[in-house]
Amino acid sequence: MIMPRGQQLLMPVRPGFIVLSIAVVFVMSLLPLGGLAWMPDLLMMVLAFWAMHHPQRLGMGVAFMLGLCMDVQQTSMLGQHALAYVLVVYVAHRSSRRMMWFSPLTQALQMLPVFVAVHALQVLIRMAAGHMFPGLSVALAPLLEAALWPLLSAALLAPQRRAPDNDDNRPL
Numbered sequence: 001m002i003m004p005r006g007q008q009l010l011m012p013v014r015p016g017f018i019v020l021s022i023a024v025v026f027v028m029s030l031l032p033l034g035g036l037a038w039m040p041d042l043l044m045m046v047l048a049f050w051a052m053h054h055p056q057r058l059g060m061g062v063a064f065m066l067g068l069c070m071d072v073q074q075t076s077m078l079g080q081h082a083l084a085y086v087l088v089v090y091v092a093h094r095s096s097r098r099m100m101w102f103s104p105l106t107q108a109l110q111m112l113p114v115f116v117a118v119h120a121l122q123v124l125i126r127m128a129a130g131h132m133f134p135g136l137s138v139a140l141a142p143l144l145e146a147a148l149w150p151l152l153s154a155a156l157l158a159p160q161r162r163a164p165d166n167d168d169n170r171p172l
Contacts, residue, residue: 011160013057018054021050022043022062025042025045040148043070047066047089048088049156051063051092053156055092055093058089060086060090063082066085067079067085077129087114107153108149111149112142119141123138
């Protein structure tokens with residue numbers, strides 16, 4: 001694949017770093033934050049990022065299992081987060097080749113409708129189960145996720161960045 005002009009060449013990602021980043025965000029998601037509806041779902045964002053950047057390393061089964069764990073932890077309807085995470089990973093897999101050509105800011109704008117759809121699906125599932133509408137504050141979560149996408153991208157790609165080498169005889 002031809003690299004876009006001006007894009008830095010990245011070193012291969014270590015599978016252990018993918019597992020570590022998902023584990024850290026999963027543990028952060030377990031913290032009791034009072035069930036705020038406007039909080040961004042960081043685990044969903046990290047799953048979408050790795051599914052987009054390395055679709056061969058993160059499958060829908062991992063997203064499903066992590067979603068079930070989040071359902072149990074938040075005592076929500078079993079399968080609600082699992083469905084949402086599988087949907088996000090599926091969309092990230094399908095669009096990974098196209099999305100890699102864009103900057104993180106453009107990727108965030110293109111992931112915004114996906115985040116909105118996933119949060120709307122979760123609200124519909126909760127309301128079908130008999131819960132009350134959480135209010136319009138739930139619309140802030142996808143906006144915050146899209147705003148955090150470039151920062152997340154920079155943080156997760158930082159270990160792969162190659163140090164600038166001033167060797168003129170080096171071909172890359």
